Each structure stands twice: as C-alpha cells, then as structure tokens.
Amino acid sequence: MDVSITMTGFVALYVFMLAAFAGWVIIGHVPAILHTPLMSGSNFVHGIVVVGGLYALLNASTVQEQVIGFVAVLLGAGNAAGGFAVTQRMLAMFQTSEPAPAHAHSHAHTHARVHHLKKKS
Amino acid sequence: MLANLPQLIIGLADLAAAFLFLYGLQRMSSPATAPSGILVAGFGMVAAVLASFLYVFSVSAAAQPHLGVNIGLALIALVIGGGLAWLSGKRVAMTAMPQMVALYNGMGGGAAGAIAAVELFGNKTQGATQLLVTLLGALIGAVSLSGSLIAWAKLDGVIKKPVRIKGQQAVNAVAMIAALAVGGVILFVTLGGAPLLLATPTWIYVFFGLALLFGVLMTLPIGGADMPVVISIYNALTGLAVGLEGFVLQNPALMIAGMVVGAAGLLLTLLMAKAMNRSVANVVFTNFGDAPKQVQGAIKGSLRPVEASDAGIAMRYASKVIIVPGYGLAAAQAQQKLYEFVKLLQAARVEVKFAVHPVAGRMPGQMDVLLAEAGVPYDLIFQLEDINDDFAAADVALVIGANDVVNPAARTEKTSPIFGMPILNADKAKQVYVVKRGEGKGYAGIQNALFYGDNCNMVYGDAQAVLVKMIEAVRGLGAAAA
Numbered sequence: 001m002d003v004s005i006t007m008t009g010f011v012a013l014y015v016f017m018l019a020a021f022a023g024w025v026i027i028g029h030v031p032a033i034l035h036t037p038l039m040s041g042s043n044f045v046h047g048i049v050v051v052g053g054l055y056a057l058l059n060a061s062t063v064q065e066q067v068i069g070f071v072a073v074l075l076g077a078g079n080a081a082g083g084f085a086v087t088q089r090m091l092a093m094f095q096t097s098e099p100a101p102a103h104a105h106s107h108a109h110t111h112a113r114v115h116h117l118k119k120k121s
Numbered sequence: 122m123l124a125n126l127p128q129l130i131i132g133l134a135d136l137a138a139a140f141l142f143l144y145g146l147q148r149m150s151s152p153a154t155a156p157s158g159i160l161v162a163g164f165g166m167v168a169a170v171l172a173s174f175l176y177v178f179s180v181s182a183a184a185q186p187h188l189g190v191n192i193g194l195a196l197i198a199l200v201i202g203g204g205l206a207w208l209s210g211k212r213v214a215m216t217a218m219p220q221m222v223a224l225y226n227g228m229g230g231g232a233a234g235a236i237a238a239v240e241l242f243g244n245k246t247q248g249a250t251q252l253l254v255t256l257l258g259a260l261i262g263a264v265s266l267s268g269s270l271i272a273w274a275k276l277d278g279v280i281k282k283p284v285r286i287k288g289q290q291a292v293n294a295v296a297m298i299a300a301l302a303v304g305g306v307i308l309f310v311t312l313g314g315a316p317l318l319l320a321t322p323t324w325i326y327v328f329f330g331l332a333l334l335f336g337v338l339m340t341l342p343i344g345g346a347d348m349p350v351v352i353s354i355y356n357a358l359t360g361l362a363v364g365l366e367g368f369v370l371q372n373p374a375l376m377i378a379g380m381v382v383g384a385a386g387l388l389l390t391l392l393m394a395k396a397m398n399r400s401v402a403n404v405v406f407t408n409f410g411d412a413p414k415q416v417q418g419a420i421k422g423s424l425r426p427v428e429a430s431d432a433g434i435a436m437r438y439a440s441k442v443i444i445v446p447g448y449g450l451a452a453a454q455a456q457q458k459l460y461e462f463v464k465l466l467q468a469a470r471v472e473v474k475f476a477v478h479p480v481a482g483r484m485p486g487q488m489d490v491l492l493a494e495a496g497v498p499y500d501l502i503f504q505l506e507d508i509n510d511d512f513a514a515a516d517v518a519l520v521i522g523a524n525d526v527v528n529p530a531a532r533t534e535k536t537s538p539i540f541g542m543p544i545l546n547a548d549k550a551k552q553v554y555v556v557k558r559g560e561g562k563g564y565a566g567i568q569n570a571l572f573y574g575d576n577c578n579m580v581y582g583d584a585q586a587v588l589v590k591m592i593e594a595v596r597g598l599g600a601a602a603a
Contacts, residue, residue, distance in 0.1 A: 004128065005132065007376075012368050015377065016364065019378075020380045020381070021384070022143060022381060023381030023382065023385050026147050027146065027381075027388050029150040030146075030149050031504070032477075032489075033152065033486060034149055034155060034486060035479075035489070036489065037155065037159075037486075038146075038389075039356055039385075039484060039486075040218070041146065041159055041162070042360070043226050044162065044163075044166070044225075045146065045162060045382050046359050046360045046363045046379055048166065048169060048363065048375055048378040049375065050232065051135070051169050051173045052233075052375055053198075053232050053235065053236055054173040054195055055173060056235075056236050057194060057198070058184070058191050058195060059180050059181055059184045060239070061243075065243055066187070066190070066194060068238050069191070069194070070194050070197075072235035072236050074201060075231040075235065077201075077202035077203035078202040078203065078205065078225065079232060082206030082207065082210040082224075082225040082228070084159065084162075084163050084207075085207050085209075085210025086210040086221060086225075088160070088163075090215070090490050090493075091156040093494050094155070095493070096152075096498050096499060
C-alpha cells in the first residue's frame, strides 16, 4: 500500500480552495460575541505549524538546520500551547443566566422573566 | 506494509487533526458549545504532534547520524516553547489579551518562516513551483513575525506613539520591492542561473532581513485605534504562511489548517474594517489613528453634569436600561462594579441589557470577553445590529467609557472622520447618562454631539468611583424602604 502523499499543482489548489471556503463559512457562523476567542482559537489552529517544525528539525543534518529547526519548533509550540491556554480560559468565562439547554440560551432569560412576572400578578 | 506503518499513522493523525480543527471551530458558533470546541481541536493538535515523532523512521541518510541530538532538541523546544507560552497564557490579564494574541501569532509566523529557511538554506525544494511557494511563505511568515511583534509592543505600551517618517509609503514600497527582487534572484540562481554578486545563502539572509524590515515599517505608523484590524490581518497572514509551507512539506493538515485560518482572518479583517467604515487599504496605508482633524462646526448647547447617586437612583426606577460599555470601562477595571450595579437593578425588576460595538476594545470582541470575565451572563450581551432598535424604547442608556461608538456625527456630519461608521443609537433613549473622566474627546479626537443633547447628562469621574456611588445610592434606597 502506498501511503505517501504527493500534492502538485492543481490538487494543492483544490485543497486550498476548499479549505478557504470551509473556513469562511464556518467562521461566518461564529457570533460577534465570540470573536476574541475565535481569533485566539484560530491562532491556536495555525500552531499546527509546529508539526512542520518537527519535520524540519528531525531531518536536520547541519548545525544551521538544527538551530533554525529548533527555533521553528520552539515558536510553533509556543503558538499552539499559548493559543490553546488563552482560548480555553476565555471560553470558560462565558456563562448564561441560568443552567439551560444549549439551544434555548437566547430565550432562557426572557422566559424566566415572563414566568416571574406571571407568578407575581 | 510494516515499513509503511509510521507513515500511515502520521497520515491518519494529520487527517484526524484537520477534521478536529474544522469541527472544533464549527462548535464555536455558540458560547454553549464553544468550550468543547477548543478541547476537540486541542486533541487534534496533540495527536498530530505525537505522530510527527514517527518521522524518525523515515529521516534522510544525511540526518541519520544526528537523529539522537535532533530528538533531544525537539523535546527541549516543545517543553520550553510550549511550557512558557502555556504559563503566560494562563496568567495574562484579559485586558492584555490583544497583545498576547499578537505575540502568539508572531510566533506562528516565525515558525513558518523558519521552516522555509531550512528548506531554502538546505536547497531542499524541488522545482520552480515549490521554490516560489517556499519564498512566498517565507516572506509572509517573516512579515507576520516582525509586524506582530511591533503590534505587541504598541498594545503593551512599549511603543507609545505611532512612528512616522517622511515618505513612509515610499520607504515601505522600496522595502517590499527589494524583498521581492531578492526573492527573484534566489529563484533565478537556484534554478540554475549564474551566481549574482553574492553567494546564495547571503541572498537568503538579505531576503529575510528585508521581509522582517517591511513588517516593522508597515506596522509602526498604524495608530492605536486601528489595532483590531491589524491583529486580524496578521492572523490571516500567518495562516496563509503556514498553509503555503504545508504545501512545500506536502502536509495537507498544515495546508488546510493554514488556509482555514487565513480565510477566518480575512473575514474578521473585513468585519472590523466595516465596523469602522474604512477600507482595509485605508487602515494600512493611511495614518488615521491620530492624525490632526479638520475643524468641525461648533456644537450648540452645553454639557449638563449630574451626581452619580442621582443617576443611579433614576436607573433604579426605570423599567428598561441599556448599558454601552467602552474601553474606558476596562481601563478603569470597573467591569465587576458595573455588574454589581446591574444585579441591584435586576433585583429591582429593571430590565438591563448590554450593547457592545464591534470595535469596543483593542481586538474584535474584546469587550464581550471582559464582560464575561466580570460574570455578566452572555444572554444579556447584545451586538450592535441586534439591539440598535431597542434604544428608542429604553428609559435610560448608560454610556461608560465609550465615546466615538455613540457619536451621532457618524450619521449626520459628512465632514466627520467617522462619518458612515455604524454607531450604537444611544441618543435615541429617553435619558442618556455618560460616565466620563473629564470633558476630553474620544480616541479619534472628535467632539460628540450626543453629550450636548437635551436628553443627556454627564456623570464625571473615574468609572469605578462613579459605580461605587451609584451602588451605594441604590442600596441606600432599599435600606430606607425596609
């Protein structure tokens, strides 16, 4: 079985095109309230560059390549770890008024209010 | 088959990572599912990183003798780079989030540039296309690295003012053209042309030097108010660089992740520019930030100050209050106090909503995070387009630390620098209270007609101190009644 990956010319362009389109659509659905965690989260996602850094470093055969590869892994790991840490922290802060099922969160508050008023009257 | 096993596992892990990234980002479409989204993406990252150690089974003959050292270096780099960033990410204050994101972003750009450097110095690329893409990724990655670092320095207050030199744009253009020309030389020489003036490795150093210089020059003159756009642009650029290097390394996971982020960054850039009613080119190539403004027509009327306690009590007896928080609120660290006041109002059956402008803060959505940090439930937080019609029915609009985003001049004054910018219609409320430190102008240095309106009163003072007075006044009422 051949498991090697080769992507040339148009295949690469198709991958780029589909990925860009998917990114545009997915990100377009993220509400503005989450734009900061979205940005740090997508920042985390491009931390995958650390994998490329590891490839370069493990294949290094000169001191120069070792040094640059080391820097690549160092920076890539920082990008990934830092991006994850801040995104997770921020997302944990977003709480709703009361425990409610995910799909009803936008109405939960108003319902509770109406209910409350009814009880009062 | 067995010989292919490491390759197979790497391929599967990368495939899984690419899927989990997309799925994780997709789960960010709601605050309820978002925390699981980042976790899912995190699993993908760990899987891909662990699997990449299987590259040791397929290293080139030249690298074979260095394998032990290289594995050691890789582990050290992962632990140091990942560990330091993890700790700083866990500790950073929410107000400092924009510069932190800029820093992490620069790291990603630097990593992409470094990978390209290994390819270039080792002359590992095959064919003109790969070389061209490597150079392009190197250029973008390096620009993103130095540009993000300057953005970090500006946001962190290391660089306090936009730095502008005479003929800035010409200098920028020269740096860019020079970088492209040197890239052309490298392309020419590597593809078999005669050496030109310098040895190829020297040209590569010059190439990276010029790219880094361009990133610095491009970011230095941009004003503080434009930072949300700048951060978004560099996020997109780093994604693009990673995607391009993914092509060079023939790694589809990098290509997909990079391109998705590139598209995301582009979308956010356009949204931010739209929220400021400016084109992206206008942000990057002109110096709006704090350039001198033309003289405006004098605004009639006078500013009417009111006591914080009176404003607080008035809100206690209102039935609908909309709060417009701005960066000044965060600068005064008063979010907690604000929510304490809001809870008092809610206990008195006042309906309270928060109205957030897209550019309230130094990066897209920062105000939402700052409110969430203070404990404000996200179902009380509304965005501009969802709440703007509600102001007309509101008894009170409380503007705290915001200025330009509620300036009606954006609707009417054709000569105003912010004309056409979407604003929050706070002036439509029956009563407006503006909490402000003094009579100064906003970030854009423009007079605000809202403050002179018949329905507006000013509450002067530090946001924190003002809110404490409001809380005391409302609490005092409760005590008197009981």
